[in-house]
Amino acid sequence: MQIEKVKKGWQELDSEIIKTGKCVYCGACAAFCANIKFDPEKEIPIEDGSCKDINTCRDGFGLCYNICPKTGTDQIPLNVLDRWVFGKEHDKILGHYIKIVSVKLTDEAAAKIPIQAGPLTALLNIAMEAGLIDASIITDKDENFRPFPIIAENQNDLFNGIGYKPSQSPSLSLVGDAINKEFTDIAIVGTPCQIQALRKLQNHPGFDFEAYDLISLAIGTFCFGTFYNQQLAKCFNEYDINSREIKSINSIKNDFKMKIKTESGEKKIPLNYLYDNSVRHACFSCSDYTASFADISVGNVGSEEGWRTLIIRTPRGQEIFDLAVNQGIFEVKNLDKDN
Numbered sequence: 001m002q003i004e005k006v007k008k009g010w011q012e013l014d015s016e017i018i019k020t021g022k023c024v025y026c027g028a029c030a031a032f033c034a035n036i037k038f039d040p041e042k043e044i045p046i047e048d049g050s051c052k053d054i055n056t057c058r059d060g061f062g063l064c065y066n067i068c069p070k071t072g073t074d075q076i077p078l079n080v081l082d083r084w085v086f087g088k089e090h091d092k093i094l095g096h097y098i099k100i101v102s103v104k105l106t107d108e109a110a111a112k113i114p115i116q117a118g119p120l121t122a123l124l125n126i127a128m129e130a131g132l133i134d135a136s137i138i139t140d141k142d143e144n145f146r147p148f149p150i151i152a153e154n155q156n157d158l159f160n161g162i163g164y165k166p167s168q169s170p171s172l173s174l175v176g177d178a179i180n181k182e183f184t185d186i187a188i189v190g191t192p193c194q195i196q197a198l199r200k201l202q203n204h205p206g207f208d209f210e211a212y213d214l215i216s217l218a219i220g221t222f223c224f225g226t227f228y229n230q231q232l233a234k235c236f237n238e239y240d241i242n243s244r245e246i247k248s249i250n251s252i253k254n255d256f257k258m259k260i261k262t263e264s265g266e267k268k269i270p271l272n273y274l275y276d277n278s279v280r281h282a283c284f285s286c287s288d289y290t291a292s293f294a295d296i297s298v299g300n301v302g303s304e305e306g307w308r309t310l311i312i313r314t315p316r317g318q319e320i321f322d323l324a325v326n327q328g329i330f331e332v333k334n335l336d337k338d339n
């Protein structure tokens with residue numbers, strides 16, 4: 001199946017996707033457009049006025065509209081992404097994969113990366129050390145634990161991205177910047193919808209994006225919903241948690257709680273309460289929990305406490321995983337689909 005360019009731009013993106021609550025705040029619409037910025041309070045893209053009256057770019061075939069993962073979902077169903085990424089029909093359960101493992105960082109890993117780091121940072125670090133990637137688009141956080149995207153150009157930058165953040169950051173907006181900085185082997189870490197956006201952006205047959213060659217690694221994080229920052233802060237207030245004092249956040253699936261460590265102790269908030277009060281609207285219609293189109297997917301579902309699940313999906317993912325294993329970074333247990 002081919003998908004065609006659509007003669008629509010910012011106005012239609014705004015009316016069909018953003019104003020209707022379908023936007024997942026992935027950032028793709030701003031990847032190659034300087035007119036699009038982001039409103040960190042409402043967590044939506046905004047534009048600077050250049051595109052309001054006329055869709056200016058590409059003879060009206062606006063990049064923002066055409067690469068948004070939420071546009072044309074009838075023309076670009078997931079099985080098209082499957083054919084682009086894996087050359088196969090769609091696998092509805094976990095997506096295509098080479099193997100599924102449970103991993104834990106070893107003492108050798110602790111000598112190389114901070115103790116708080118997990119397998120995701122370890123994989124990026126190893127890939128960077130080996131020269132397989134030269135930059136990573138990851139997520140840092142501000143003093144209120146709100147995420148924002150950065151281009152990690154070295155190991156220290158990478159370590160700024162350590163730790164789970166419950167909200168979305170528009171990471172794909174930095175793809176163009178990373179290319180302009182002349183990085184040629186870029187890694188991207190994102191939620192499943194962001195990896196879908198990345199694959200659309202890389203493979204859209206109607207556009208000739210350099211992103212296809214210059215993005216060398218996509219790591220997806222398992223996701224069961226991201227939370228609006230403002231509403232999440234209100235939920236934290238209800239539980240007497242000051243966002244400025246948060247040290248780390250973890251989502252514990254086996255007792256359906258979010259665990260928040262602060263300077264004064266630890267609190268748990270039921271996920272049901274958080275979903276009712278602060279989950280992003282677009283997440284209710286999402287069905288890709290494991291980042292089916294990533295090179296490697298990472299999450300804690302399916303593994304014991306202290307371990308993480310890795311789904312190795314592509315030869316590139318396998319190459320970087322093997323590197324980590326050969327360097328003694330991971331203790332590994334095989335898992336199968338039924339786990």
Ligand code: SF4
Nearest residue numbers: 023024026027029068
């Ligand atoms: S590309 Fe992403 S951030 Fe932009 S409108 Fe679409 S979903 Fe929202």
Ligand code: SF4
Nearest residue numbers: 192193223225283286
């Ligand atoms: S639940 Fe789906 S739509 Fe929501 S952030 Fe996660 S991957 Fe994106």
